[in-house]
Amino acid sequence: MDKTSTTIPPFIDRVDGIPKVTGSAKFSAEYDFPGMVYGVLAESTIARGTITGMDTKGAENAPGVLAVVTHLNCPKLPGYESTAADIAKRPEVNRGFRVFTDNIIRFSNQPIAIVVADTYERAVYAASLIKATYKKDKHNTDLNEAIKTGKPVEGNNFKDYVRGEADAWKNAEVKIEVEYSMPLEVHNPMEIHALTVNWEGQDKVTVYEKTQTLSSTQSSIARAFGLKNENVRVITQYVGGAFGSAFNTWPHSIAALIGARKVGKPLKLMLTRSEMFTMVGYRPQAIQKIAIGASKNGKLTGITHEAMAMTASYQVFTEGIVNGSRSLYACPNVNTRYKVYPLDLSQPTWMRGPGETTGAYALESAMDEMAYALNLDPIEFRLRNYAETDPESNKPYSSKFLKEAYQMGVDKIKWNERNREPRSMKEGDWLIGYGMGSGIFSAWRGDAKVSAKFLQDGTLVLQTGVTDMGPGTATSMTKLASDIFGIPASQIKFEMGDSNYPPGPFQGGSGTTSTLGTAVHNVCMNIRKKLADLIKDNPVFHTQLIHSVKPEDLVFENGSMILASDRSKKITYADAMKNAGLPQIELLEQSPANPMANHTAYSYAVHFVIVKVHSITGVVKVTRVVSAVDAGKIVNYKTAESQIIGSAVGGISMTLMEEGVIDHRYGRWVNNNFADYHVAVNADVPKVEVLFVDKPDPILNPIGSKGMGEVGIVGFAAAVANAIFHATGKRVRELPITADKLI
Amino acid sequence: MINFEYSRVSSVKAAVDVLAKNPTGRFIAGGTNLVDLMKKGVTAPTRLIDINGLPLKEIKETAAGLSIGALAINSDVSENETVKKNYPLLAMALNAGASPQLRNAATVGGNLMQRTRCTYFYDIAMPCNKRQPGSGCGALQGYNRMHAIFGASDKCIAVHPSDMCVALAALQATITVSGPKGERKILFTDFHRLPGTDPSKDNTLAKGELITGLNIPKNPFTKNVYYLKIRDRASYAFALISVASALELTGNTIKNARLAMGGVAHKPWRLTESEKFLVGKTASRENFTKAAELAMKGARGYGHNNFKLKMGPVAIVEALMKAMV
Structure with missing residues (x-):
């Protein structure tokens, strides 16, 4: 990226870039303490049933082993005990999974024991010696089977949504009814989930844990072990990607805490890559039926969207798969239905653009099919159904620049110069295709706390309990503070990743920048006020009109307060503090959530993709990506661009490669490794061109920013799938679209 | 461990x-x-x-052909100037395999000895006759998208994962081994075996033997060769199907042809009938298609891998067409 470009606003490089590339950044598995021991899990080989016997002798007698904990000898956890009665009252699907509390097997590869040993290798070996015997029950891990013979989960989350008339598409002049399916997908961040546990006695613990949320990790651990929140310190200085997998406090973490407390030593537990498929969630498989009706001139008259997805037998997981169909287009009649079926698998969880990504794959593919049915350009079809107010709530948008995003992408990729006819564009043996898809994701703002300390030497220290899974939160917050407070980024220390700091927001749902940015904005503005206060009576700044200086009379730039009406009158922050005998200014800011009573807020992305498909072998190559994004004002261009590039990589993987495969006979994974579960490699990813509308949202927060972590992948799969249709004339309605489906 | x-x-x-x-x-x-x-x-x-530490790293061309020590690193072979010039099919196949990091560590002898990537073989909680004779074949009725369409048995439908070996089969290499009874040579196509009733044995190496090197006879396949690998992503993925093709042409007439497939059998699958058919014929899509039809005789799918019956002939024709360019 060219820093001197006149079209790109100034940005800063990652503040954590050097620690990360030099290896000085410490991740959760990289803390070492004297006497460190290692925890390794033993896992079930069946998918449903009960453990009838456990032979742990071999493991206990293996060299270096300090403890083996199973359901037979696990100390009772107050959090699990106190809720036992409550749990018993709940339906099975709401009871959750409590590691080592009973002999019930709920999924294959369920942890059934933790072995603690003095070295990792010895723990691995000992864990392999644990032998369990089971009474097998009939299991089902197949969503199609569950739809045929099982019952969906019941509850308020599953009520049908109807706007206007249900199934109005049936009476439309032009209509389509199609079904799309996608397999379950796994986050697979580069950094494997790991934690290092350090108990100080029985009721105080420090946990170095991979998490997207310090405060709920802290309270989950405190609740399970019956501790006071303040006795659980969670430290997460760096996270090597998560994509949603690090919200929950997963059973392996509780197991590690149990093991460490039992032996009274600091303990490290790191999952294996294979365990990443069964221990920390995944994007649920979904089968979606979607029907669209429109008038001949391309006005939508009805959308019906039904999604059937999976969850675990012990834990309902829901997400907004059908939500986008209610809100993306102006359509008077929309009805949606969402069902989830419990399976004997570990529980799914949020994964990048949760729900919306799944739903937009279906909606935006169907919109493309409909555009062809209407003989309309897909962009023109969307513009004819552009929602000027939120069709779901009828409220005005806080801001919406989707039209601008369409146009930016259309211009950049020269959309209108393509031949719209399917299978009409060729280069030798390669068929060329253009496709687009759009994404919508809620923008919001929660509450957050941040503390600030401004020192006479010009250093600003900000502290908050947030973690950064990769988007560059510390970087964008540093840039924001630098801009607002008027000091160079190099003088700002943004400290985070410790539950001892004032609680920041969780990182996810595309709300971190909006939420934490508000707190950082406010605290910087309040220090400005304090500084202005120091000089209000300083006669140097007085004019005929100004007898007492107010913050709004001043410009805060390069570490100085400058009188706006006469820029020759100025004073450095340091001098102002020195004169006042003030060594530092300290503030704690709590910024509230914005409930958005009168508006609706969304971020938007429009993805344009060019693919080439080999006419003989069916091999697909994505050759160009242009993503145009309305995420409000961009705080730091470089990290923002990286977010969208990462989304495109995820989107290419999702469309062309990713597929979690279970052998339903055994209820076991067959591709839980990186040789068999494919994600895009460098050779699969072209240059990704990112365009930002970069217009501030005036309502959501004072910084004008909406979110973008999620929306970058929402609608992406449809763009690729639509491009493949345009190239080949073949509509593959099942992800991933591999070569064998195109020959 | x-x-x-x-x-x-x-x-x-x-x-x-x-x-x-x-x-x-x-x-x-x-x-x-x-x-x-x-x-x-x-x-x-x-x-x-x-x-x-053994002195088996040499790559050397002699009057008889190319000799490669068993410990030569995959990337040293694929980057060797003689190999690139006179044995380009081998270089292409090597570069299609694994990732640069793996090719920098893996040896030629190890490449021959690598075991199937069948997922049932790797998961010790699943049945697999190759890993545990008598336990059954998990893939036969299970997830078998990557599996064999040629020469499989009801005991095992796994495939050999190597790309390099497909080229070596086409180039009629010979393997040299040393054992307690001394040295012997094994014809490449006799080295890997079909699963039959005992899939636990991948090859015909006798107990106690060590691969010391291999030889590729001098051959005319320096120009019209191609290694086509169809896979799920552009790099670092095993073949759905691969084809090594080599043609010796006089004008537009095929004087000599070699063809082998990967990702389709328990061993690199040499297509001798197709080769014979092509000799003396005009190099044309029509004849390539007929050769591909011959190659597919006896192929069968097991469910998820049925697409290979369609992809196989298409891949053979494409590999031959590419060899012409």
Whole structure:
């Protein structure tokens, strides 16, 4: 990226870039303490049933082993005990999974024991010696089977949504009814989930844990072990990607805490890559039926969207798969239905653009099919159904620049110069295709706390309990503070990743920048006020009109307060503090959530993709990506661009490669490794061109920013799938679209 | 991983002797596959005999052809100027395999010895006749998208994963091995075996033998060759189907042809009938299509891999067409 470009606003490089590339950044598995021991899990080989016997002798007698904990000898956890009665009252699907509390097997590869040993290798070996015997029950891990013979989960989350008339598409002049399916997908961040546990006695613990949320990790651990929140310190200085997998406090973490407390030593537990498929969630498989009706001139008259997805037998997981169909287009009649079926698998969880990504794959593919049915350009079809107010709530948008995003992408990729006819564009043996898809994701703002300390030497220290899974939160917050407070980024220390700091927001749902940015904005503005206060009576700044200086009379730039009406009158922050005998200014800011009573807020992305498909072998190559994004004002261009590039990589993987495969006979994974579960490699990813509308949202927060972590992948799969249709004339309605489906 | 003994050897004889004394030991060179198998509990050798110190790294062209030491690194072979010039099919196949990091560690001998990537073979909680004879074949009725369409049995439908070996089969290489009974040579296509009733044996290496090198006879396939690999992503993925094609042309007439497929059988699958058909014929899509039809005789799918019956002939034609360019 060219820093001197006149079209790109100034940005800063990652503040954590050097620690990360030099290896000085410490991740959760990289803390070492004297006497460190290692925890390794033993896992079930069946998918449903009960453990009838456990032979742990071999493991206990293996060299270096300090403890083996199973359901037979696990100390009772107050959090699990106190809720036992409550749990018993709940339906099975709401009871959750409590590691080592009973002999019930709920999924294959369920942890059934933790072995603690003095070295990792010895723990691995000992864990392999644990032998369990089971009474097998009939299991089902197949969503199609569950739809045929099982019952969906019941509850308020599953009520049908109807706007206007249900199934109005049936009476439309032009209509389509199609079904799309996608397999379950796994986050697979580069950094494997790991934690290092350090108990100080029985009721105080420090946990170095991979998490997207310090405060709920802290309270989950405190609740399970019956501790006071303040006795659980969670430290997460760096996270090597998560994509949603690090919200929950997963059973392996509780197991590690149990093991460490039992032996009274600091303990490290790191999952294996294979365990990443069964221990920390995944994007649920979904089968979606979607029907669209429109008038001949391309006005939508009805959308019906039904999604059937999976969850675990012990834990309902829901997400907004059908939500986008209610809100993306102006359509008077929309009805949606969402069902989830419990399976004997570990529980799914949020994964990048949760729900919306799944739903937009279906909606935006169907919109493309409909555009062809209407003989309309897909962009023109969307513009004819552009929602000027939120069709779901009828409220005005806080801001919406989707039209601008369409146009930016259309211009950049020269959309209108393509031949719209399917299978009409060729280069030798390669068929060329253009496709687009759009994404919508809620923008919001929660509450957050941040503390600030401004020192006479010009250093600003900000502290908050947030973690950064990769988007560059510390970087964008540093840039924001630098801009607002008027000091160079190099003088700002943004400290985070410790539950001892004032609680920041969780990182996810595309709300971190909006939420934490508000707190950082406010605290910087309040220090400005304090500084202005120091000089209000300083006669140097007085004019005929100004007898007492107010913050709004001043410009805060390069570490100085400058009188706006006469820029020759100025004073450095340091001098102002020195004169006042003030060594530092300290503030704690709590910024509230914005409930958005009168508006609706969304971020938007429009993805344009060019693919080439080999006419003989069916091999697909994505050759160009242009993503145009309305995420409000961009705080730091470089990290923002990286977010969208990462989304495109995820989107290419999702469309062309990713597929979690279970052998339903055994209820076991067959591709839980990186040789068999494919994600895009460098050779699969072209240059990704990112365009930002970069217009501030005036309502959501004072910084004008909406979110973008999620929306970058929402609608992406449809763009690729639509491009493949345009190239080949073949509509593959099942992800991933591999070569064998195109020959 | 279970504890094991470790020894280093500095001569072929010493290597063979140490293995003779430790019959449950294994040779290790690059270790790119063996270490994985040990971590997964698929195999547990009691001793690793490190052969990296043996003088078997040479790549040398002689009047008879190319000789490659068993310990030559995959990337050293694929980047070798003689190989690129006179044996380009081998270089192409090597570069299609694994990732640069793996090719920098893996040896030629190890490449021959790598075991199937069948997922049922790797998961010790699943049945697999190759790993545990008599336990059944998990893939037969299970997830078999990557599996064999030729020469499989009801005991095993796994495929050999190598790309390099597909080219070596086409180029009629010979393998040299040393064992307690001395040295012997094995024709490449006789080295890997079909599963039959005993899939636990991947090859015809006798107990105690060490691969020391291989030879590729001098051949005319320097220009019209191609290694086509169809896979799920652009790099670092095993073949759905691969085809090594080599043609010797006089004008537009095929004087000599070699064809082998990967990702379709328990061993690199040489297409001798198609080769015979092509000799003397005009190099044309029509004749290539007929050759591909011949190649597919006897192929059968097992469900998820049925697409290979369609992809196979298409891939053969494409590989031959590409060899013409």
